């Protein structure tokens with residue numbers, strides 16, 4: 001007997017913690033999971049932005065709470081998970097989305113900036129995943145972890161983009177996803193990653209202004225940048241029962257850019 005697709009893709013009764021959920025791609029993913037029925041807890045550093053994002057989701061009828069914290073600080077990450085457990089009762093879905101970049105030529109890239117990028121983009125994914133798995137997913141034998149990687153983790157950049165720490169961190173996210181999927185399948189936890197191409201956001205604003213949004217779009221077979229809808233389907237697939245047989249996978253949502261290089 002098969003299950004109707006509406007039922008497979010419903011997140012009624014589920015709970016989700018989304019890091020970096022106050023804007024950009026994290027907020028888009030939170031909106032998708034919330035529209036499918038999940039209760040949402042957003043986290044990022046700035047309380048005012050979180051309040052605004054939560055109000056935006058609540059206006060759509062999504063049960064949304066928030067906790068302000070610096071994801072790159074392990075004690076803060078532990079506190080977010082403890083608060084999420086208290087306020088949601090359990091964490092079914094973890095979206096490891098908070099991330100940052102740094103632009104500098106490799107030969108002069110500051111070491112502090114390297115550490116900052118690594119601590120947020122990869123070390124914090126380990127800290128959050130471990131804390132959520134121990135608090136909720138392993139005891140309940142159920143979990144969905146969605147890591148936000150990047151096509152920058154699948155290869156190098158054109159010469160005008162110099163983000164060595166960022167590319168390295170996102171490459172690590174790709175293999176972290178596979179390795180964790182291998183370990184935690186036995187606990188009923190799936191671990192997958194979305195690798196976005198270029199989406200307009202605060203992170204890419206400067207780059208798109210310098211390089212030209214039209215020029216960046218022209219690199220993609222679909223001749224477009226990502227928009228406010230483009231991650232919703234991939235996130236829901238990995239979060240829902242429709243994706244229950246999928247783990248350790250990296251899905252590029254990039255207008256086809258990575259298809260050109262086989263990344």
Ligand SMILES: NC(=O)c1ccc[n+]([C@@H]2O[C@H](COP(=O)([O-])OP(=O)(O)OC[C@H]3O[C@@H](n4cnc5c(N)ncnc54)[C@H](OP(=O)(O)O)[C@@H]3O)[C@@H](O)[C@H]2O)c1
Nearest residue numbers: 020022024025044045046070071099150198199201202203
């Ligand atoms: N936009 C793209 O084209 C693109 C492409 C590929 C991958 N990505 C990835 O997608 C993710 C989201 O990027 P975005 O474009 O949406 O960027 P964004 O608009 O800059 O949003 C980043 C989010 O992360 C939060 N954040 C940043 N530093 C944090 C920290 N130390 N602790 C907790 N939260 C922190 C920000 O809030 P606060 O500043 O208030 O903390 C914000 O909510 C990142 O992992 C990025 O690498 C983006």
